[in-house]
Amino acid sequence: MDMKTRQNRQPPQSVKGRRKSKFQADLAPAENRMVRGLKQELQLSSNTDFLSDALALFHWAVRERRLGHRIFSETGTGERKELVLPRLERVAPELALPRVEISWTARELESLAALVSREPAEPTETLRRAMRG
Amino acid sequence: MLIRRLEEQDQVELFNCGDEPLNNYLRRHAWSNQEKSSIGVTYVAIDEAAPRTVLGYFTLATASVPREAFPKKYVRGLPPYDLPLILLARLAVDRRFSGKGLGHFLISEAFRISLRVAEDVGCRGVLADVYRDRITWYARYGFVALEGSAPDGPQRMFLDIRTIRRALKGSP
Numbered sequence: 001m002d003m004k005t006r007q008n009r010q011p012p013q014s015v016k017g018r019r020k021s022k023f024q025a026d027l028a029p030a031e032n033r034m035v036r037g038l039k040q041e042l043q044l045s046s047n048t049d050f051l052s053d054a055l056a057l058f059h060w061a062v063r064e065r066r067l068g069h070r071i072f073s074e075t076g077t078g079e080r081k082e083l084v085l086p087r088l089e090r091v092a093p094e095l096a097l098p099r100v101e102i103s104w105t106a107r108e109l110e111s112l113a114a115l116v117s118r119e120p121a122e123p124t125e126t127l128r129r130a131m132r133g
Numbered sequence: 134m135l136i137r138r139l140e141e142q143d144q145v146e147l148f149n150c151g152d153e154p155l156n157n158y159l160r161r162h163a164w165s166n167q168e169k170s171s172i173g174v175t176y177v178a179i180d181e182a183a184p185r186t187v188l189g190y191f192t193l194a195t196a197s198v199p200r201e202a203f204p205k206k207y208v209r210g211l212p213p214y215d216l217p218l219i220l221l222a223r224l225a226v227d228r229r230f231s232g233k234g235l236g237h238f239l240i241s242e243a244f245r246i247s248l249r250v251a252e253d254v255g256c257r258g259v260l261a262d263v264y265r266d267r268i269t270w271y272a273r274y275g276f277v278a279l280e281g282s283a284p285d286g287p288q289r290m291f292l293d294i295r296t297i298r299r300a301l302k303g304s305p
Contacts, residue, residue, distance in 0.1 A: 098174065099196060105282070111280040113208075116257060117211065124274060128300045
């Protein structure tokens with residue numbers, strides 16, 4: 001299977017005012033098998049339907065995580081597993097720290113450069129206690 | 134007791150840590166800086182019995198030092214990128230709860246968030262501009278004073294993220 005992610009370079013065709021794009025992806029054999037298996041299991045006949053459903057699911061997950069919601073699966077007995085994807089965590093609000101500009105003196109920069117150039121210090125007992133809590 | 138992001142309905146007017154600039158920041162600026170200007174994210178400690186009363190807070194932001202800003206003799210030993218940092222911009226505890234370990238609780242959470250940020254997007258250390266009479270308290274956590282801070286202003290201090298990571302890994 002050859003799912004393509006490259007955007008179609010043809011001039012966009014207007015279909016009732018909507019533009020469609022073609023996607024192309026080079027999949028490893030294992031991923032290719034996974035796609036085929038999922039399509040069969042979900043009774044999806046085309047790659048377009050597969051991509052469309054996958055996109056909807058991913059879009060929902062990003063939206064939920066952006067709102068700060070966590071995503072779990074729950075078994076019949078109430079056992080829960082959290083879905084954690086590094087890419088999703090990037091949009092989570094608790095990690096969306098804004099960026100600020102800091103002014104530095106030349107000596108502060110020299111001092112900082114010396115600190116980051118050397119091996120990190122061993123944690124103090126207070127720091128260890130902080131991370132144990 | 135739990136720590137979460139500041140929310141608009143939180144009661145901040147009665148917060149009093151004994152330092153007017155820190156009180157004023159929470160009362161007047163923390164919410165708008167977080168939600169409108171995106172300058173810093175404020176985390177508050179609350180008691181579940183009174184979930185809108187702020188007992189203490191800290192504010193975090195990210196920053197970076199351009200590689201070319203460092204003195205030439207150090208540049209060769211540094212990675213070929215700007216140095217990403219987390220700024221612990223403010224940390225304060227309401228007077229009514231001082232001496233009960235709330236500052237420790239707050240800074241512990243700030244370290245955990247810093248580690249998560251480092252894990253997800255990269256960060257080399259935590260920076261804090263510290264009141265002179267609080268230097269010893271920060272030094273207990275391993276913060277090192279940078280030379281060259283103005284003697285009449287706050288002391289700039291740095292803690293390497295790898296030291297924090299070691300502290301976490303060393304935990305049972």
